[in-house]
Amino acid sequence: MDAEDKSLAEAGERRVDWALRSMPVLRAIGARFDATRPLDGLKIAACLHVTAETAVLVGALKAGGAEIALAASNPLSTQNDVAAALREYGVAVHARAGVDRDTYYRHIHQALDIGPDIVLDDGCDLVNILHTERVELLDGVTGGCEETTTGIIRLRQMAAESALRFPVVAVNDTRTKRMFDNRYGTGQSTLDGIVRATNTLLAGRTIVVAGFGFCGRGVAERAKGQGARVIVTEIDPVKALDASLQGYEVLPMAEAARTGDLFITVTGNRDVVRAEHLAEMRDGAILANAGHFDVEIDVRALEELAVTVNLGVRPHTDEYVLADGRRLLLLAEGRLVNLTAAEGHPAAVMDMSFSAQALAVAWLAEERVRLAPGVYDVPAEIDAEVARLKLAAAGIEIDALTTVQADYLRSWRLGS
Incomplete structure (x- = not known):
């Protein structure tokens, strides 16, 4: 060697x-x-x-x-x-x-x-x-x-x-x-990657989280804790209801695209952010994916909309300039931002x-x-x-069932 x-x-x-x-x-x-x-x-x-x-x-x-x-x-x-x-x-x-x-x-x-x-x-x-x-x-x-x-x-x-x-x-x-990795790990590491790549202030920004599974929930919680206004997009009515009851605004992506400053996809599906959404985004909008494969954001559509592409304006940050002068920032080439721009x-x-x-x-x-x-x-x-x-x-102790409690849980004959 x-x-x-x-x-x-x-x-x-x-x-x-x-x-x-x-x-x-x-x-x-x-x-x-x-x-x-x-x-x-x-x-x-x-x-x-x-x-x-x-x-x-x-x-x-x-x-x-x-x-x-x-x-x-x-x-x-x-x-x-x-x-x-x-x-x-x-x-x-x-x-x-x-x-x-x-x-x-x-x-x-x-x-x-x-x-x-x-x-x-x-x-x-x-x-x-x-x-x-x-x-x-x-x-x-x-x-x-x-x-x-x-x-x-x-x-x-x-x-x-x-x-x-x-x-x-x-x-x-x-x-x-699901609890430790997907929720707490993805929540922290995703925002870590975004901040490292852009040095953006999260407080006061409008962050759109696409997907409210365990990973999306963790991202939304961490973003809210940083002082951001969080919008959730979903296709599952139960998850959308859960997000709403937790205090998040729930919108279709077509509407959220017009108001978001930062978009984070966490769905595991493809084409979550498409050409029609990109066409509505404001100047300087940031696009990041934390949902595994590089298909959640339609990068090809972004390339077709752009008249100029400035690669590496910051590490792991590429700038796409559209015909009307708006600039959209894509992080980590649309791949996992937490493992590309940060350390996972x-x-x-x-x-x-x-x-x-x-x-x-x-x-x-x-x-x-x-x-x-x-x-x-x-x-x-x-x-x-x-x-x-x-x-x-971690040095944490918990209780154990008593014999009476264990018997109670096993028996259907005992009433209340």
């Missing part, structure tokens, strides 16, 4: 060590895996954000006996120093920051070349390629885990069409992840998500031969164990 690579790997090790300080649950699971080796002999192909927090997860899985090949789930979120450190640690990493679309998919193919027994995905791109372009590997894959909402949507559709060939655990759908979720958040992921992988290793193809929830006992470990690490 030359001096430049060595220096990069050392910087990555320092970044991973810093993340480790805030990930006590995953540290404990890694120590348990090292002692029990639940993943001995397994090959894992993973398509995840290549960050320091992911490196801690990979370390825990490797301690459990797994051989791992890792590709990036987003070409703009890769931390090259972390990738270098993982290679030094013996992990086959196929990722580099800023690669083009073709290279991104080539890296996923290279990760799959390991011939995986289990796959880990964040957005379903790896699973999609397995089922469309690398079908020769499918017979060897006996299980998988999916990390994000967008991926779960795609997987459930595959299962509904009987196209999914192996069992996949919906790590995204645990109570701990704090390590303390990913401690919860990746702990559930690690325990789900160990559960899959034991149960996969008995599971039919389909999408499975993480066992409730795993979710509860992660929460208990996190509370213990």
Whole structure:
């Protein structure tokens, strides 16, 4: 290894060590895996954000006996120093920051070349390629885990069409992840990325949040806490009602487009902000996506409307000048603003998500031969164990049911 690579790997090790300080649950699971080796002999192909927090997860899985090949789930979120450190640690990493679309998919193919027994995905791109372009590997894959909402949507559709060939655990759908990762993590890291990219003042601004799921709720809460006026757009009547009852203004995007200063998409769907919306936006409006793929904001329509594009007016900020002189600012090329312009979720958040992921992988290793193809929830006992470990690490104690209380909850014969 030359001096430049060595220096990069050392910087990555320092970044991973810093993340480790805030990930006590995953540290404990890694120590348990090292002692029990639940993943001995397994090959894992993973398509995840290549960050320091992911490196801690990979370390825990490797301690459990797994051989791992890792590709990036987003070409703009890769931390090259972390990738270098993982290679030094013996992990086959196929990722580099800023690669083009073709290279991104080539890296996923290279990760799959390991011939995986289990796959880990964040957005379903790896699973999609397995089922469309690398079908020769499918017979060897006996299980998988999916990390994000967008991926779960795609997987459930595959299962509904009987196209999914192996069992996949919906790590995204645990109570701990939805609460800690989606709500608090996405809420904080999204605004962090926007502020880093633009240095804009949020107080007093009108922020339009598209989507009021767990992620959108977290973004709206953090924006409101910063003093912003928040407008929510939704297609789900129940979520729209929830937003309204929490005090947010609820409007269709066509109306919100005329008044918003900052637009944040958090839906997991495509074309949420379209040409007709862009045509209505005021000069200086900022466009950011925190909903995984770069399809929520119609970037192609924005390019067609623009007469001039000024790339990099600030890091991760591109300015599109329209024919009437209005300027629209697109952050992170329409990709995940929190992982491109910032560092993603704090390590303390990913401690919860990746702990559930690690325990789900160990559960899959034991149960996969008995599971039919389909999408499975993480066992409730795993979710509860992660929460208990996190509370213990924080020094927080809670009550336990008395025998009388437990009997009362189990009995239907006792009246009020």
